[in-house]
Amino acid sequence: MSHSHTTSGRDMGRNVGPVNVDQVLRDVNVLGPLNNQTKKILSKEATVFLAVLHRTFNAQRKALLQRRVMRQAELDKGNTLDFLPETKHVRENDAWKGAPPAPGLVDRRTEITGPTDRKMVVNALNADVWTYMADFEDSNAPTWDNMINGQLNLYDAIRKQVDFKQGEKSYALRTDRVLPTLICRARGWHLEEKHMTVDGEAISASLFDFGLYFFNNAEELVKRGTGPYFYLPKMESHLEARLWNDTFNLAQDYIGMRRGTIRGTVLIETIPAAFEMDEIIYELRDHSSGLNCGRWDYIFSVIKRFRQNPDFVLPDRSAVTMTVPFMDAYVKLLIKTCHRRGVHAMGGMAAQIPIKDDPKANDAAMDNVRADKLREVRAGHDGTWVAHPALASIAADVFNTNMPTPNQFHVRREDVHITANDLLNMNVPGKITEDGIRKNLNIGLGYMEGWLRGVGCVPINYLMEDAATAEVSRSQLWQWVKHGVPTESGKKVDKAYALKLLHEQADELAKKAGKGNKYQTAAKYFETQVTGEDYAEFLTSLLYNEITSPSEKTPAAKL
Numbered sequence: 001m002s003h004s005h006t007t008s009g010r011d012m013g014r015n016v017g018p019v020n021v022d023q024v025l026r027d028v029n030v031l032g033p034l035n036n037q038t039k040k041i042l043s044k045e046a047t048v049f050l051a052v053l054h055r056t057f058n059a060q061r062k063a064l065l066q067r068r069v070m071r072q073a074e075l076d077k078g079n080t081l082d083f084l085p086e087t088k089h090v091r092e093n094d095a096w097k098g099a100p101p102a103p104g105l106v107d108r109r110t111e112i113t114g115p116t117d118r119k120m121v122v123n124a125l126n127a128d129v130w131t132y133m134a135d136f137e138d139s140n141a142p143t144w145d146n147m148i149n150g151q152l153n154l155y156d157a158i159r160k161q162v163d164f165k166q167g168e169k170s171y172a173l174r175t176d177r178v179l180p181t182l183i184c185r186a187r188g189w190h191l192e193e194k195h196m197t198v199d200g201e202a203i204s205a206s207l208f209d210f211g212l213y214f215f216n217n218a219e220e221l222v223k224r225g226t227g228p229y230f231y232l233p234k235m236e237s238h239l240e241a242r243l244w245n246d247t248f249n250l251a252q253d254y255i256g257m258r259r260g261t262i263r264g265t266v267l268i269e270t271i272p273a274a275f276e277m278d279e280i281i282y283e284l285r286d287h288s289s290g291l292n293c294g295r296w297d298y299i300f301s302v303i304k305r306f307r308q309n310p311d312f313v314l315p316d317r318s319a320v321t322m323t324v325p326f327m328d329a330y331v332k333l334l335i336k337t338c339h340r341r342g343v344h345a346m347g348g349m350a351a352q353i354p355i356k357d358d359p360k361a362n363d364a365a366m367d368n369v370r371a372d373k374l375r376e377v378r379a380g381h382d383g384t385w386v387a388h389p390a391l392a393s394i395a396a397d398v399f400n401t402n403m404p405t406p407n408q409f410h411v412r413r414e415d416v417h418i419t420a421n422d423l424l425n426m427n428v429p430g431k432i433t434e435d436g437i438r439k440n441l442n443i444g445l446g447y448m449e450g451w452l453r454g455v456g457c458v459p460i461n462y463l464m465e466d467a468a469t470a471e472v473s474r475s476q477l478w479q480w481v482k483h484g485v486p487t488e489s490g491k492k493v494d495k496a497y498a499l500k501l502l503h504e505q506a507d508e509l510a511k512k513a514g515k516g517n518k519y520q521t522a523a524k525y526f527e528t529q530v531t532g533e534d535y536a537e538f539l540t541s542l543l544y545n546e547i548t549s550p551s552e553k554t555p556a557a558k559l
């Protein structure tokens with residue numbers, strides 16, 4: 001029997017007055033399996049909070065997504081991007097700054113990143129790094145189990161109760177030093193979490209991830225000396241940053257936490273956002289912990305947004321390096337903007353990972369990582385990402401040698417003057433080759449196959465491949481077919497050619513992988529994406545129904 005009740009205590013929100021729980025939870029349903037562990041995360045109190053977030057912010061989220069569609073329509077007509085005239089005053093005003101770095105975020109020279117399965121959470125926290133970005137986005141396949149167990153693992157890790165045994169191996173958190181500061185990357189505004197509905201609508205995945213992590217852990221994190229810190233992915237405008245800021249304010253008020261306790265580092269990983277860096281920091285300023293160069297999604301976004309324009313055709317993925325003009329301009333502008341505003345300018349992810357069975361190839365891969373980190377620290381970045389614990393010491397050596405201070409806010413890069421033309425300078429040397437086409441197909445198929453099995457990050461040809469890197473591969477194939485470009489050997493890349501190579505590879509990969517693999521399902525979806533015709537806004541949205549299993553419906557009131 002459920003009895004109607006109200007509460008105004010801490011559990012239901014201190015500062016928002018009495019909350020009628022039954023009323024709030026009416027029309028809120030959980031469609032994923034629940035057990036006692038799940039309920040620890042998805043408690044009635046947490047669900048009330050999620051419902052409040054959704055009802056307050058989802059309409060605005062949808063309106064902002066619609067703005068993306070409208071902007072795309074303009075670009076498809078041949079219009080371009082530029083710095084916004086209406087926010088010139090924000091860019092030109094020297095007086096405002098972002099918040100000073102929060103506890104645990106002053107020095108973040110190396111950040112390990114990775115999915116939130118229990119083993120990786122322990123391994124990441126034990127790595128020799130300053131911070132750990134626990135990822136619900138690019139390296140995560142958002143099955144219900146992954147989302148809920150990920151939240152549970154972080155909940156336990158924060159309370160240092162995450163130790164476990166797997167086979168003969170015991171996993172336990174180090175006790176010999178302070179653990180890296182935890183930063184949670186919530187999913188982007190474009191995604192939904194279909195296993196929870198509010199008023200018949202799937203809840204925003206961003207609000208679900210943020211809301212659960214915040215509600216369950218914010219006070220505990222503060223008690224332990226850091227705070228509720230987030231990475232905010234894939235935004236396309238400062239208005240989307242404003243929505244995050246509004247969310248943060250409501251969340252802090254709701255539990256009676258001081259405004260400004262939450263921090264968000266925004267990934268500048270879309271081309272429209274590159275034109276709004278100042279504005280994004282400004283919107284979040286009391287909650288800002290800087291910007292990050294999300295290089296892979298950025299390349300994806302450049303191709304996606306300008307996909308109808310033949311001037312934006314890029315050569316093989318391996319030729320699109322961090323030093324080509326448009327990437328170099330983006331890095332420099334980001335560092336200059338952040339340091340002018342007193343916030344961190346974080347570097348990104350080199351895709352190389354250790355090669356265990358070939359020392360020579362491993363040395364070459366590690367040299368690549370070292371060179372990338374050296375470029376970052378010399379450019380003025382305050383820290384960088386590593387994909388694997390074995391890369392931590394390489395990145396730390398480079399930053400320790402070249403960055404004696406906790407960060408480089410003093411590196412103002414007054415020498416840098418980036419224009420819209422610089423950000424859109426597609427003068428990228430390199431060729432389109434059959435090898436490049438095959439590699440892109442291999443990456444797309446391999447990544448999607450793993451994702452369909454619930455694995456959001458995979459090694460392919462000794463590179464880390466995740467949702468962002470796979471999107472680059474997918475979008476390049478689309479773009480090359482769409483514009484009918486020739487390969488270096490003079491072969492025109494058309495639909496028939498792309499499909500022939502796709503099926504050859506899918507058959508080969510499926511044969512090698514044996515029973516139970518998902519290559520043919522991956523190929524079925526990929527086929528629609530490489531013909532230069534249909535183009536899904538995101539691969540992950542295209543595939544999402546394959547990994548969702550809305551099952552028994554539990555009215556949230558029964559939690």
Ligand SMILES: CC(=O)SCCNC(=O)CCNC(=O)[C@H](O)C(C)(C)COP(=O)(O)OP(=O)(O)OC[C@H]1O[C@@H](n2cnc3c(N)ncnc32)[C@H](O)[C@@H]1OP(=O)(O)O
Pocket residue numbers: 112113114115119120121123124135138139296297349353354386387388389457458459463464465466468469
């Ligand atoms: C574009 C972007 O968004 S980048 C950010 C998102 N991407 C990422 O974060 C990449 C995360 N990295 C990974 O997922 C993995 O490193 C992979 C998939 C690339 C390679 O994984 P594997 O082939 O399993 O690596 P490998 O076998 O060498 O791992 C060795 C050990 O290190 C651990 N490990 C590897 N990467 C990580 C990581 N990022 N965090 C924590 N532990 C890790 C493994 O769990 C394994 O542990 P074990 O010895 O206890 O079994």
Ligand SMILES: O=CC(=O)O
Pocket residue numbers: 138267269293294295296297298348349468
């Ligand atoms: O999230 C990071 C990226 O490179 O994309």
Ligand SMILES: [Mg+2]
Pocket residue numbers: 138233267269294296297468
């Ligand atoms: Mg990304």
